[in-house]
Amino acid sequence: MSTAALPTPAFDRFYRHEELTQLLRDYAEARPGLVELRSLGRSHEGRDIWLAVLTNQATGADADKPAFWVDGNIHAAELTASTACLYWLHQLLSNHGEDAKVTELLDSRVVYLCPRLNPDGAELALADVPRHIRSSTRPYPFDEPHVEGLTVQDADGDGRILQMRIRDPNGSWKPHPEEPRLLVPREPGEFGGSYYRVMPEGLLEQGFDGTGIRVNRDREGLDLNRNFPAYWRQEFEQQGAGPYPTSEPEVRAMVDFIVRHPNIGAAVSFHTHSGVILRPMGTQSDDDMTPEDLWIYKRLSDLGAKLTGYPAISIWHDFKYHPKEIITGTQDWVYEHLGALFWTVEIWAPNKEAGITEYDWIHWYRDHPPEDDLKLLKWSDEHCEGRAHNDWRPFAHPQLGEVEIGGWDRMNYWRNPPPKYREREVARFPAWLTQLGLTLPKLQLLSASAEPLGPQTWRVAVVVGNAGYLPSYVTKRALERKVARACVFELELPPGASLVNGKRRIEGPQLEGHAPKNSLQAFLPEREVTADRARAEWIVRAPAGTVLGFKAASGRAGTVRCELTLG
Template sequence: MTLPATPTPSFDVFLKYDALTRLLFDYADAHPTLVSVDSIGKSHEGRDIWVATVTNIATGVAADKPAFWADGNIHAAELTASTAVLYFLHQLCSGYGTATEEGRQITQLLDTRTIYLCPRLNPDGAELALADRPRHIRSSTRRYPFDEEPVEGLTMEDVDGDGRILSMRIPDPHGAYKKCEQDPRLMVAREPGEFGGEYYRLMPEGTLKNWDGLTVKVNKDVEGLDLNRNFPAFWRQEFEQVGAGPYPTSEPEVRAMVDFVVAHPNIGAGISYHTHSGVILRPMGTHSDDDMIPEDLWSYKRFSAMGEKLTGYPAISIWHDFKYHPKETIGGTQDWLYEHLGALFWVVEIWSPNQAADIKDYKWIDWFREHPVEDDLKLLKWSDEQCGGQAHVDWQPFQHPQLGAVEIGGWDKMNYWRNPPPHLREREAARFPKWMMQVALSLPKLELLRTEVRALGPDTWRVRLAVANSGWLPAYVSQRALQRKIVRGVMFEIVLPPNDPSITLVSGKERMEGPQLEGHAPKNSLIAFLPSREVTADRAVAEWVVRAPKGTRLALTARADRAGAVRTEVSLD
């Protein structure tokens, strides 16, 4: 039987739901021993939320291997996030078994680990963002907090039917903006105390309801959820955290992910892809580095520095460097994986138009509040030279149904800010596979060291099973996991043939807990070397004494939640 060829998607195009579904199953059809696709739940509108499980089933089932999770597109219009996850899937499928250095790394990865990939956690919102007349809501399409249409105000939408939501400008002597002296296409802020010039009032492209001819209020989206604020850790009500939903995991998309991760304790690390800012964000969102467990902070900094080197994105702390307001904290997010479960977790904000325009040394959030006009001119030049003049759209007159004569134009935030332009999408997605693979290959991995059978008498035997953690990280992954009592030590199990009174367990238990296993990460550098008291802390041994006839076969198992499982048989002879 000839299998279908590996799909060759175009990563400069954002896929609608049906096309994305077909692509995932095409990978599964082309690589049935590597890829399976399953629904982990239904979205608000009833779409399946797909997860691809990627591992070589010839070397063991997915649940018996340590696992890495990656998701994307929890926010509706952040479509490049799904591209990054799909690109990783493509690299894994096309590289497995090849003789290149990357191919050998991929082969080792899928032979020893499991990768769970959810390219689109929010299929409803993404479908709305990809509609012919798009809406740029943040998350789910469920109406929240009220199931009502606005009775007044401006609703952001594509008014002129060009498939974009831009800005509208209207001449107004009290307006806050003016044309830039260096380039009149660009609107810049009016200076304090400035008067006597030509000024404009700017507002989002949209339509107005019950307009009084004077005042304009921009409506919030009736779909006011933020799925990334609906996770269990540090969840807070609407008055403290906008869009968090009525209670933690109230939304089916979030509940599907939480249920899946909890049901797969082999997941030891993960990444969630978002846009935009061009940064790698590490926990915590609610605590400073000083309040984190030091050993976990050291691990985070080590892997984050690795990510910075391999991707070119700076790695920063959410708490210290990425607050929307200095007095606000970001809780209830996907760093729930670390806070509650002790799995290492990052958020990657893909794409920075600032970096593309060669703007240096800017602060990711502060820049949007205030920056020099020279930055805007660099961005305008980038639009002209690299984007065919489409990132910033020239102002065009339009007869608005309520406002009358306006001009529509300005920055195309959806296609050039929130997401990179088509010709740069694959380049951005290609930054991450090496880092993800290195993190996944650092996960703990339980391996069989040896089995021993020794006769203590004619029908009495000592049986020993020795295992080791061959991974860089400890079997528990983080101190937070130990603190939260999420992970047990190695669980050893012996299975005796049933219904045979001649076979009994003399000592040892059918199931017993062994120690936590360290990884091969050194505790300090050789320059500061101090002899360790636990030279073999990566190993564990279980022992039983069994009374049974010679030739009896016994099944032995060792399992560590985050390090996988090993299974073997011994013969008493």
């Protein structure tokens, strides 16, 4: 295996597409036996969507091993998600052969790692004149430019998109009485003070008539995370979902790949921000989930909380954007349709950095005390050189006249950590990701035997077992949906050999793992003590010295092959 020096990426900066492409190629060149670079397909604008296939190729092909899918940066400006993938990639390749867990993971399983699922949107966010859209750059739902309204953009040319404020007696915001740099909401019934109308930094498509300002939605209105098949809904119910499920090439590329790789038993998708680990369901309460799946989700999520320092919470119970609405996306498709385990990780919580510890994940953004804003401003001054919150400065706006630009830099300090914190944040995840990968089911050969029954007649048998923590089907949902195939045995007969009894292909059982039973009755004797094993048997007629081939495949648990010489 190659021992060439690995690339030394800078985890405090974000890579544009050409740089990212070269970095991934450098990894593949440095460790050709551990990483293969493939393209999932091309984006709307024609960029490759890169996939790093990470496994020890000397121990078998990736398609024959249990697989773990990890992706990032499906949302355009959530660039730290890409950094998290690159960081784990670097850790895996640096520690194979040195760290026992990493070595076992890459020797016995495969990681499919997609650092940037949405290269077009990321490229726009990283442009010299940036724009921060939700996802894909394809115009949607209409392919036409705005002709009126305010379009969010870098109006003053400083490479950032902040806020604009205009003095207005009917404005909703006022300076904090102790810290005038900071705007806080006007109190109910308050009057007689100095107030501001606040809007995103941008330019008006037509001249200002002195009355109406409407902020335009992004012309590129897609949300790729709403384009997956499970619970897809039209635009009036789920904004940005696209004209039909998998209509977008980025999502279709991911869906096609995962469907073609039934060895994938678990997945993690990196996003920003909130500093939490999210688990399914997005459409049902815990009471409505399959209990056995909920128990294993909680067990592995709690492990994530312990290893990362991020709380693990339910999407349905703790992370709804609106209490009367549901959120669906990748997590529902991977778990609901495929029955594979799935987590969304929301990287980075600036409010935590500022010492705000007791808050509701979503409600805080709708309503929080001014004291929290003071803590955040203090954090900006002391730890971010005053750049997380920017002092208001005059700007001669070409349509609005005199305005002030400033406030929170949401792109560089809220959606993503500032550079000095990026590596620290993404370093939280490798231990948990590696542990998740090692929980996957793993088919292994226990024995292959031949017993002579008479002249050139043999009873041959193969026994396999599941060496993994999880069962071969991974979740009960997979059994309910009939999407996880049980163990299948195949006998390969050479010329001169014939089958006397049995079938060339035998459908065996699902194989349990060594996870403890999820039942309050666990103190009772276990009935199926060896439910992790399966045996297939044939009667074969062949001369001594004949070499028989055997194959056992169990979808998510992988494939094993062996040969047996008669006599």
